[in-house]
Amino acid sequence: MSVVTRTPAPLNRTRISLLEGKARYAPTLATVGLFLAMFAAGAVMYPGFLSGQVFLNLLVDNTFLIVLAVGMTFVILTGGIDLSVGSVVALSMMIAAALLQAGWNPVAVIALVLLTGATFGLLMGLVIQVFEIQPFIVTLAGLFLARGLCYVISVDSITVTDPFFTAMAQARIPLGGRMFISPGVVIALLVVALAFYVLHQTRFGRTVYAIGGGESSALLMGLAVPRTKVLVYGISGLCSAVAGVLFSFYSLSGYSLAATGLELDAIAAVVVGGTLLTGGYGYVLGSLAGVLILGIVQTFISYEGTLSSWWTRIVIGALLLAFILLQKLFSRKVTVT
């Protein structure tokens, strides 16, 4: 059989594959671009919008959502979902508030809260993995359970008076020009950076992506699929607990109805940030951008200040839709067929 010498690959093919390599970032880039466009639009429409603090407030007011979205990104990248995060935030706040009220040391309280959150997540992950129950259901049960435990702790809201928590709540890190951020922002951004590192620089992180690309393939490739799947929920639980602590810093209280529906905000942020719910594609930085976009929508509405309650909802829905559509438009041809 004669062997044909291969002619060198034509140039255009390499170019195409290169482009397709970059195209992975398109939805995320589109999100960032849209955010900037929206900010510019706000500056034109409303006086006082174009200030650094308006942008910084997006961070200050969304620290917990950023951290939640980070945890959710891990889960969604594997093709799973975690509905329990909002409730775990509330549970963390309740535990923290109740223990602080009982006079515990704040550091011990935070440690315990983080441990509880991570354990809660790990347990859900174990149930999902060992009993092969769908994540949606396990975490929905987790949602009920965590929320229920909040009520069991107390139906009343509990105020936090601990000096450390108060200090964290009221501390302002000045950035010059009367601009400031809160310590929570620093923590949240650290979490983002850490997550970015884990996802892109560790084997665990790459396994997360691999599972999203094809779970059975990942298994056949000899990757630690079961362990990773369990851990991902642990991470999400841990992030929820961190978010709970940040929320406590933010609101200095524990309230059993707090953070309801936050899971949907987190999911929306992740998806708006360009992550595919089927798993395998997406970036934490995109999720951060997603949070900022949801935040800026809120800012628009309060700057507008004339919308009735129902128009508020309709406008939020419409803006969300507009975003997704624009993002689709800009990142065409990225999804695989």
Next chain:
Amino acid sequence: GGGTDAGTGAGGGSGDGITMGFAQVGAESGWRSANTKSVQDAAEKAGVDLKFSDAQQKQENQIKALRSYIQQQVDVIAFSPVVESGWDTVLKEAKDAGIPVILTDRAVDSSDTSLYKTFLGSDFVEEGKKAGDWLVEDSASTDGPINIVELQGTTGAAPAIDRKEGFEAAIAADPDLAIVESQTGDFTRSGGKQVMEAFLKNTPDIDVVYAHNDDMGLGAIEAIEAAGKVPGKDIKIITVDAVKDGMTALADGKINYIVECNPLLGEQLMDLAAKVVAGEEVPERVVTEESAFTPEQAKEVLASREY
């Protein structure tokens, strides 16, 4: 509770030029919508530039709205807190920015009362107490134990907790009165109906229904009728709120007693705002004008009710 002196302020125009940021809880009930409407109408009448935002029952949204009001440097901020606790930080920011704050409808539990100028709103515990007092009085003539079932509001919500507390405190006066079942109906009609259906099957001899709002009471009426009993007669019904549907049922004799919880505090709010912005002294606590109605009184006022 009762009347106050703050309600009779100057007429329209007193608020000219004021910008007010108002952060509402949400639009979770007809009561809340009436409250919003009252604030908006009063603002327009008083010439106040109202920045309104709806938090959709989320504290974080409300805090965001307050921050944006501070950023926009409004003259005065008013808001109905979603929850009592957790406002110190943002209120301090408002104070630092020199923006006065008025609380409406619900209180905050901050120990530092300098963070807000005044609190305008109902006293939920008092409402529960009024309901309980009426029952104690009403059942004074009857002998034997009286079985009460309670339809609670949303678990964890301040009105639910307080109305339960006030009612329990009041009926403690009469050992015959006992709450035999208590369950949440989430402040909704269908919740009230479903829970009442189950109560009726569980407990054959219910004498009194105490519902934390009219809607649940109205749901309970339907359940009672479906069970072949007569609401208002076989089973007495006490509710809180006094919205139109509730008042109609009261006038029809299906409800026996309604404690009013008045959402129309717009004008009072605008008056207070004008005073606060002008630097005048205002009382720390302004209770809204509220009363309670029996069927007879309901018939009289029904035609003139605004909501």
Next chain:
Amino acid sequence: MNEIVPVVDLRGISIEFPGVKALDGVDLRLFQGEVHALMGENGAGKSTLIKALTGVYAIDSGTITVLGEQHRFAGPAEAQDARISTVYQEVNLCPNLSIEENILLGREPHRRGGIHWKEVRRRARAVLEQLNLGHLDPGSVLSSHSIAIQQLVAIARSVQVDAKVLILDEPTSSLDTEEVQQLFAVIRSLRDNGVAILFVSHFLEQVYEISDRMTVLRNGRLVGEFMTRELPRMSLISKMMGKELDALTELDRSDVRARPDRTDAVPLLLAEKLGRKGSVGNVDIALYEGQILGLAGLLGSGRTETARLLFGADRADQGQLTIRGTAQTLRSPRSAIDHGIAFSSENRKEEGLIGDLSVRDNLVLAMQASQGWLRRIPAPQQDQLTEKFIAALDIRPANKDALIRNLSGGNQQKVLLARWLITNPKLLILDEPTRGIDIGAKTQIQKLISTLAADGMSIIFISAELEEVLRLSDHIAVLKDRRMVADLPNDGVTMEDVMTIIAGSAA
């Protein structure tokens, strides 16, 4: 071979699936520095045996000895740790990740502060070079490549490690001759370095070229272990089939001659300069009723993309398509099907199987789709059709209700072929229809294609095996660098002729 102890020694392996005894007391020995072929018809149990060895399936009985030590791997990860490297039958990689990551996933080199991406790229480049794939961009996403490239990447992954045992389950099914040679060169050098290699293929040529020894399975049972050079092809085939194959004589007989173009008639399908930006171009085809057109070209030359254009799976944006005399634009597969065109994809896992549905549902799917959802094909008719094709194509297990994902690869392919045959199309486009099909079935399918054409069906036939294309087609369209460069009537065209066109300059 200076060691007598086998590297891998399987004894009495049995595995039973509900209703199927997939393996029944099978033995297999692998020695250092040999290429060992595992042979058997579709569904004989080859893939199952490989999965038993590597811990994907737990075995019901038997022993697995690796390097003298008894093992029971709990999963592929453990097998890998024991330095057994495997390419499973279906391409099992992560389509969302880059080529380099797919090659090194799970064994990325680290340095302080995380994965050493530069080193990842270097190693990936090295192994790609080794397989003569140096032109591939290691950073490009796997899913942007054709199934053949993906198969090569899977192989690259398996040879990248320093393995003692290398298992390749039908690695060559979508590779063309040149790629196969490249792979064989790698296999030989690994063998010479003392690696034990288990090789599965339905291509007898390849098996005889590369293997030293073979184990033959039939219906989940061991037939025997043979030295390749001592076993003539005919007896191998009869051992695999359990009977003498008279069709085998037909296999080499080239009984197809070019049917003359009926220039008087209107062509069924006429493509003029058809193309799609960034995909293929310059497709000129005139296909008459009852003709078979073969598409030839190297992998990645655009055969699959041509087929997709003709089926409306991708939309053409250049040139013109005329079907039976009227100009048409195909907007979707649906509209192509309405014109009597059918297309069986080369990528059966992602573009063919509805894995969780039964054989019957999969088989009648296209027909049902044409009839519309309202008119359900009555159950008796479904059963009858299914039974007919199970018998005609010898689909095993012969169970209409088995889930198609539990069928062996070759049998899945047969079901997908049947899916289109029952719709009785005017034009049938077959992209690698014989991929992964055993020799008996392959002959059967080739005969079937001839018969269909004789009965008036037109067929476009794509296969990595050039001989097959030459044997069956009336016309051969040659593609090169995603352009059609020649259309040869098949009157005595030889492989060399085609190769010269492919190798020659584009002009």
Next chain:
Amino acid sequence: MNALLKHRLTWPVLALVLLLLLNQVFRADFLSVRLQDGHLYGSLIDILRNGAPTILIALGMTLVIASRGIDLSVGAVAAIAGAVSCTYIYTSPDPSSLQTAAVAVALAVVAGLVLGLWNGFLVSVVGIQPIIATLVLMTAGRGLAQLVTDGQIISVSNDSYQSIGAGFVLGLPISILIAAAAFLAAGLLTRRTALGTLIEAVGINPVASRLAGLNARTITMAVYVFSGLCAAVAGLMISSNVTAADANNAGLYIEMDAILAVVIGGTSLAGGRYSLVGTLIGALIIQTLTTTVYTLGIPPEVTLVFKALVVIIVCLLQSSRARTLLKQRRRPVTATSDVKVAI
């Protein structure tokens, strides 16, 4: 017997029976049903009647999930349907006539169909991920409903309208008859025609389905329209049951209940094979659970914990079946379908 144990509905049915028995233990007359004013009366009837909206919505949800989608907007659609019909009745010149009620119902149904079409359009034509596409309507939908009602609870008194949710015919609640009819219709429509198989095919492998000539777009569109229709009828039931439209609270969280029902009934959220009977049982379990909370007098503070535990137990039971089966044979490494496609 063995086959029975292996049947995928065995455990959900068992869970339902156990829940009912638990109630019976606490209240001796729980299972009894008597005739009262010419209609059936009892806890079982309540469960059916109050569960009817969930059953309906879960039916629609089953098909959506089978097509590998999800519909979060059903609660909002239900609220809109109720708002539209009640507002129409409220503002009509003849608010108590049968004709008014009929027009109101028609309006609500049309609203449901249109909203379903909208969801289907976003998912199948625009190609937005279902969870987000329907999240848009979930958020905006309640706003729309409030826009219609002006934020007020609209009370109506129209006997014909009231009978949809609270009426009886031949002693049976009309709502449950509607749900049963919808169940039968859905069953016939999907199993007597090829629709069911085609939906499953699209759900399992959309790419392969398209190449097999299926019009995946139309099918996807159809399931969302059906889901919208079911949600609208459920919305009618909910509002008619209390003769009022509550734009904010009607059908709140019902999407979660419906999804839970679908999954308890054995349909995978990954799409593909589905079971309508399973969904029915799942919905009944959820409604019975609510009733159980009332019967047992569980305090509101621990209600959620109780519900969560029961859900977990039911799910574990279901999967322990998978475990025991696993002991007898092995399966491919993952139960999930390998085919992953970005939608």
